[in-house]
Each structure stands twice: as structure tokens, then as C-alpha cells.
Amino acid sequence: MADRDTHVIVGASLAGAKTAEALREEGHDGPIVLIGSEAELPYERPPLSKEHLRGEVPADKARVHPESFYEEHAIDLRLGTTVESIDVHAREVTLAGGERIGWSALALTTGAEPRRLATPGGDLAGIHYLRGVGDSTAIAARLNEGGRVVVIGAGWIGAEVGASARQKGLEVAIVELADVPLERVLGRELGVIYADVHRDQGVELYTGVGVEAFEGGDRVERVRLSDGRTLDCDFVVAGVGVAPRTALAEQAGITVDNGILVSERLETSAPGVFAAGDVANAFHPFFGRQIRVEHWANALNQPAVLAKSMLGKPASYERLPYFFSDQYDVGMEYTGFAAAWDEVVFRGDVDAREFIAFWLSGGRVVAGMNVNVWDVTDPIKALIQSRREVAVGRLRDTDVPLEELAGANTAH
């Protein structure tokens, strides 16, 4: 049968396109079909809240591969095409329109989509969400008109959009339910620092408060907060988190729990079906638990393991989570995974915003974040992977090289 060695990938963004590339690199010479709902060639999303939003780079700068790559590697790229269902017994996917494609191995790289606010007035014009290049282009056009924006949510998307809007000279108010920005991912200790970063740039920050309603005529003109205050605005951008796109997998009877559950080989509960990127909740051997992250580096790196697994080779995804963010002149990289911690230790100059923060659990570093300090992710990774107990005094002391902390037993 023609589909005996056909490998189908559903979702043509970073994880999907890198999976197609990795399958060829691993020597798969059978058909590869890469199917994506979006009309654009696979692209990377980080610039959409940063350079692209500010009009500094065009969208095609962020393509995962040049257009010629797909033909050169005999990858059957189906853009603007949605997979409607999966049959794991017949080993077929069905496209909108009815076409069926058989597969011997199937990768699900369907990513995540923004959560929508169910708030009264939430369907007024002028309320934007940000996931795709079209969303970013629409918000960028709005930023060019100037005025006043209310950003709902101070997670990464909200914080970066707020920063980009300020950099473009708009008046910016950010509304956040938690007490500090980025609390869900970084915790309070780092959230207060980011609150200052935004306030220093002139952002009005409203924390510990929700949104009661959006008000206006045809378009949003005001945001009413749960404490009764109202904020006038010309438009709104909502960044209130994302949900993994698991509907296809669920309908196919594949196990889903905060994303598609996969092993360290990135294989789902259905033999021959795999998942990677934002949609995958993967068992991580280092942490000994399932982890789902919404990070560019994860979507970039998991596919090398995914492709091996699809081809029946031994493979295990063990890289530590890593992500980055840029807001104004504050750049950061975060390595590791801190679900719970005992304390956060700072090394460097927090006031000057040049420091490394370490999250400690049981005396060991479980995550580290460097802010405007560069070329330190390797020693931070080594320190986490060493699982060594560290003395807090030495961790704080910039005279003690990070490499030494990872390499020698420093507990005393």
C-alpha cells in the first residue's frame, strides 16, 4: 500500500516543520505529508509580540524554512488545510472536504490557542487576541494609529505587548488578576521586579483586579474593572493564556490531560501516534513527571526526538525547559522548571536589572533565570542537572564561578 511508510504531521508551525526536517535527517525516504490550517508557510511566533508588532521586521523573516525547502526535501506541504478527524485503527486522517490520508506514523503538533474572555461586551470590535501573524499585523496597524490600549493579562504575551505598545509611544494600562505580573510562571519574587520595569516605563498597572465588562457602542471604549473603576481605551489586547489544541486527539480516544499525554519517547496512548510542542504533556525523565510547556525551544528541539521515535529508533526527550523574553531593554532567559520552591536567591545587581535568579527546592537549584546577563545558560543547566546541594552564600557570590558550583560539592 502506498501509505505503508507515509508519515503524516498535523500542525504546520515550528514543531511540525522541524519534525518534517528531522524525519528526512533521520533517513526516512518515504512520503511526508505536513498539514496546516494556516495559509502561511510555517513560521516562528516570538517576533509577533516584539519586532513584528512594532513594525521593525516583516513576517516572512520568521519562517522556519525558506519556501524552496519543502520541495527540495519532497515534503508534501498542505497549507490552509484542516484535519477534521483521526482514525487510529484504520490509520487515516480525514481532511475538511473529505480527503483521507493513510499513515504508518502520525505526529500531532497542533499547538495551542488563546483562551477567550467570556466577559460581557467581549464581542465588541477592537478587542484583539494574539497567536497568529494575522493577529499581530492587525494589532501592529492599530499601534501605528497611537492612542490608548488596555492590555488584559500580564503573562508573557500581555507584558510583551504592553512593552511594545509603550515603545511605540502609546498610553498603556495593563490589568492583571494576580498581585504581580508573571506570577503564574515566575512567582512573586520576580513578578515585583517586572511590575517596576513596566511602571518605570510609564505603564499604568492594575493588579489584583479582574475585568467586569467591556463597554462601548460598536467598538470597545471602556473596560470596567471588578472593583468598579473604569479605564477608557481605544482598543484592547487580551493575553489570558492558551489552551492546548487537543480536540482531534480526544475524539480519536487518545489520552489527554492538560495536553496530549506522551511518554519520554513522545508517543501517545495510541501506538504509532506521537505529539510534540505546545500540545504535548510529556514525561520528563529528569523531573520524573509529566511537563507541558509553551516555549519556542521546546517546539524547536522535541522534533529531533519525535522523528527518531516515529522511525522506531531509541529516543528520549530530556532537555531542560528553556525560554526567553524581551521587554524594553530587559532581556531574560529561563532554564529549568520550578513548580514549587523554598526560596529564590539573587546573584548580581537586581536594581540595575543585571542578575541571575535561582529557584531552590530542598537546597538544590531547580531553575535559573538570567536577566541582562548573557552566556550563562550552560552553567545554569549544569548546576540544575548536577542536583547538588548549594550553599546560598556561594550562589549569591559573583566571585564564585557558576561552573564551580555545578562541578564541586559546595554544600557546607
Ligand SMILES: Cc1cc2nc3c(=O)[nH]c(=O)nc-3n(C[C@H](O)[C@H](O)[C@H](O)COP(=O)(O)OP(=O)(O)OC[C@H]3O[C@@H](n4cnc5c(N)ncnc54)[C@H](O)[C@@H]3O)c2cc1C
Ligand atoms: C505572540 C507570541 C510570542 C511568543 N514569544 C515567545 C518567546 O519570546 N519565547 C518563547 O520561548 N516562546 C514564545 N512563544 C511561544 C512559542 O511561539 C510556542 O511555544 C510555539 O509556537 C509552539 O509551537 P507549536 O508548533 O507547538 O504550536 P503552534 O505554534 O501553536 O502551531 C500549531 C499549528 O497547528 C495548526 N493546527 C492545529 N490544529 C490543526 C488541524 N486540526 N489541522 C491542521 N492544522 C492544525 C495551527 O493552525 C498552527 O499553525 C510565543 C508565542 C506567541 C503566540
